[in-house]
Amino acid sequence: MSTTTPDYTIRTNYTDNLEEMRAAHKVLLEVPFTPSEPQRGYNMRSLHIDLTNLKVTEKKVTQEMVDTFVGGRGFGLWHLWNATTPTTKWNDPENEIVISPGPIAGITQYPGTGKSIVVAISPLTDIPIDCNVGGYYGPLLKFCGFDALELQGKADREVVILIDGPRGVIRIEEAPLEPADSHICSEIFTHMYADGPADLKNVSVVSAGKGSDHSLIGCLNFSFYDAKRKAARLKQAGRGGVGTVFRDKKLKALVVRGPVIKADLNHVADRARIQKVGSVINKEIHDLDAQQCNMKRQGTAHLVEVMDAYDLLPVKNFQYGNHPDTKNIASWVWDKRFTQGIPDGCWYGCTMSCSKGADGHVVKTGPYKGDIVTVDGPEYENAAGLAANCGIFDPDWLLEVNFYCDTYGVDTISYGTLCAFAMECWQRGILNAERTGGLDLSWGNAESQMEILHQIARGEGFGLIAGQGIRKMKQIFAERGWGDLKLMTDIGMEVKGLEYSQYQSKESLAQQGGYALTNKGPQHDEAWLIFMDMVNKHLPTFEAKAEALHYFPLFRTWFGLHGLCKLPWNDIEPANNAEQAEPAKVPEHVHNYCEIASGVTGLEVTKEKIIEQSEKVYNFQRVFNLRRGYGRREHDWPPYRSVGPVTVEEYESRAERYDKQMLEEIGVDPAGKPVEEKIAITRKYREDRYRKLCDAVYKRRGWTTDGVPTMETITKLGIAFPEVVELVQKNGG
Amino acid sequence: MGEPSGAPEMVPVVDRPGRIVVNGDPLDWREGMTVRDVLKAKNYIFPLVITTVNGTLIPRGSYDVAVVPSGADVKVVHLISGG
Missing domain, CATH: 3.60.9.10 (Aldehyde ferredoxin oxidoreductase, N-terminal domain)
Known part of the structure; x- marks a missing residue:
């Protein structure tokens, strides 16, 4: 055969x-x-x-x-x-x-x-x-x-x-x-x-x-x-x-x-120390990846059906968390579409090899119609944002929009989230064909999603508005009298002007903070706490959530200081990880990072040093935001769609959960109450909890109640430069 | 606005015989129920989980054969992934 x-x-x-x-x-x-x-x-x-x-x-x-x-x-x-x-x-x-x-x-x-x-x-x-x-x-x-x-x-x-x-x-x-x-x-x-x-x-x-x-x-x-x-x-x-x-x-x-890549162009302090932990994790990936996340075959697309199963996949602008058609864009589809068996590392020596590519895509639209191209991805974020969040569950269209976003130089995450917002605006009558220049933005309309992208590239039509991002779209729509700014503020998934990445945070208070309390805007690379909070129930108190929102953003900041990818930290785990005291931190891999940082630089790096190094930069970035006129509590406020149900349909889609919360946690009997009243009660409760989360996080981070690093904090961290001090004092720190 | 008050810690309660508690929530139990059955019932499909039954760690390779007794406290710890 x-x-x-x-x-x-x-x-x-x-x-x-x-x-x-x-x-x-x-x-x-x-x-x-x-x-x-x-x-x-x-x-x-x-x-x-x-x-x-x-x-x-x-x-x-x-x-x-x-x-x-x-x-x-x-x-x-x-x-x-x-x-x-x-x-x-x-x-x-x-x-x-x-x-x-x-x-x-x-x-x-x-x-x-x-x-x-x-x-x-x-x-x-x-x-x-x-x-x-x-x-x-x-x-x-x-x-x-x-x-x-x-x-x-x-x-x-x-x-x-x-x-x-x-x-x-x-x-x-x-x-x-x-x-x-x-x-x-x-x-x-x-x-x-x-x-x-x-x-x-x-x-x-x-x-x-x-x-x-x-x-x-x-x-x-x-x-x-x-x-x-x-x-x-x-x-x-x-x-x-x-x-x-x-x-x-x-x-x-x-x-x-550059030069031909060799094993020690960094001229590291102790190469054997790096090789030792490298050989261990490479064996882990070889032996365990197929049973764990299957990154080598599917990349992060392995998460599509997982997120759907836990009600976390954003569907129709983050209204819902799953959809029966997710199976059409799930990992098994990409397992077949991706070319298998060839190295897919985006740097030498990466055995995780998750930069998957779909070869042989015949372009269906736009200036490259008919060309045969390799599409890099889709990764989870693209599948979730460009497809599910827009109600589009077609792998061929996903490859098409993924390809064009990349080649046009358009951020797939922002584009997916803003298309989802525009489609909900269409659903609610804020947009119509007259206002979009004839585009039908009904859920699932992949042709229109593609056409907006081509318009962005051509610099014309509704694409020019959409390409400004959700914050400006809301302003434009409101100024033109097309819709209620309050509703658009609730459903427009942006904080600080940046569009949300593709996880449902509604049922995880810690992840609401994980998104909105970020320095740069709602990107999950600071903290992904949904399982820990919502499923494991390991963060029952505000203090526990605050501790996680202190540790994980700092730990993950460290990757960006050193030129590292986050994925080999926790998308593969050692066989004995379950026996460790804090398995969610993957202690053996934290140890590995201490070893390679020490082995490269010659500076002895401990797990405490990791946090210390990150904390300097993280707080400096917060002060940088202050310098720009931002970086205080008011700028950490999320759209309500990320916190709880905005609409009647949303409430009813999880009515059992929300009614139970109302009865057991809020202490109000939902029986006989109209949905609108229940939405209002839930909103007051959840927004109050978010405020309390901010209090706890700011305190843990050494910031004032307005979210400003204190003088004590910046002095302890060694970043009390004159302009930093001036900014902190001016903002009450 | 005062100090954070925090929510009360969840205490698993087996409210009647024939039930178990999984991550703090009750679940109907049946004779011969395995860890795999529990994961299926909860739709816990994420592969990176750590499961304990009444505090005892169950190796992943034993999920199909490890039997969960009535009234058990099952914890299925999902590790962090994504992004």
Whole structure:
């Protein structure tokens, strides 16, 4: 018996006109630099590029900077703080995009170690955003000799910035002809700057597509060359509009060409120490992944049916938590659609290998109709947000919208959530065909979801409104008299201006805080506490929830300081994890992170040190928000849809649960009461509990009742710089 | 606004014979019920769970054969995943 393996290298070729495009390039600036390899994870220098004045400057990374901010997100925030003023707008030239990989990034002996963090003032939130992204750019940047890259100013024409480590050259070139869309320009620039086929894997491209030109939800695509597929694949720095900032600077692409990757380019302090824990977790993944999360075959898409089963999958703009048609977008569908059996790590040595790809997708709509492409994903967030949350349960449409979001440089999470909001606005009569330019936004209308996305890319029609994000959509709809602002505030799933990621938090008070008490806006990478709170019932008191909302955001912040992926922490667990005292923390893996951080830097890192390092940066970011005029209690208030039932239909969908809560916890007999009254009683109770949660969390974090870090806290953490002190005192800290 | 008062800790109560308590909630029991049956009844499909029956850890490989006695206090701890 024989089996046929599909040819996963078949896709549309976009490099035919490469020489013509190269010939159109004009070198605007070329400067030499001395490449270096990091020692113990650091080069102790960063790179600043001024696009307005075409100036390249090296900056020293001081030991004080390392001690306080570590790297990654910490370096990004510190550079951004120094580059901007309290009134800098996202599209002012001084706003920066900072990319920093962190000291551990680039090791190859432990899974999930190729990340970099992107920081900028967000067009959506007006405060710093941070995105943790895979792909090769960050590690290769570091192996050229830089711990961070600051991009400031604005070019006057479309440019590409090349950092060529082996040649010791930084070049800014006018790049007029290449399409901006990422699946094309990543491919073209990879081939354009690689020194032959064997060098393709040493080139990485950062880009954003046309969707970033006309929206505030632009994302950045970081490429990694997939040698098996012979394709430049993409990972996204998704949140907060960093792609929008990128395109506003007239950046077509960043290209880095690094050295051939070897096992110890970081020149770590103790390689054997890293190898020891690396070999243990690699065996765990090999032996246990298939019985646990099956990341190697399904990636995070394994969660789709799990979330549905626990009533946590967002359906129809977070109104409901499950749907009978979830089976159509569940993990078993993706298990078949993803090409199996080839390495899918987004950095060398990642045995978790969860960057799954669906090959051979024939594009159905838009400018690339008929092309054959590889779709990176879908991951859980895309399946939940673009599909279930919009009432669309069709895997082919999900691949289509996933592909176009990526290549257009549009954040799939914000796009899914804002489409869901628009569809509910349609359901409730706030939108109609006249107001959408003829688009029917009924639940499940995939064609309309696609058309809005194409409109965003073309910069026209209703897409221009949708691309502003939910906060601005609400304002526009209200100003035009289309709907009640109070209702839209209740159902528009954003906090701080950022759209929610894709988990139902209604029945978990801790996760309501996990979303709304974040520094950057509601992204689950700070805290995911739903099981611990709602299912396990391990957080019965406000104090217990506050402790979790202290520990987990800090622990998870640490990944972003060091260039790490969160997934190998807890999407695989050791065989004896159940026997540990605090299994939810996966203590053995926490130990591993202490070992690799110590092994790389030579600084002895303990589990207490992890929290200490993060706490400095986390509190600094909170103060950064204060500096921007935000960062207080009023900015941590969630939309009621994330807290409880807004509408009669929602209440009735979980009436048994809500009635029971009313009787047993609120002490009110629901019998005979109209639903509207029960909604009001439930709302008062739940909002009061949220306020009490804030009290407890602020206290645990060492903040005032208004959510401001106290003088005692910033002094203890060693971040009492003069401007920080001034801001804290001015805000009552 | 005063200090957080907190909610009272949930105390599992087996309110009548023929029931067990799973994560604080009552569940009907039947003779020969296994841990796997309990997980199915609760629709607990997440793979990363730790289960104890009356405080005794049940290895994942034993879920199909480990019998849950009447009146048992079953805890199914779901680890964190996602994102």
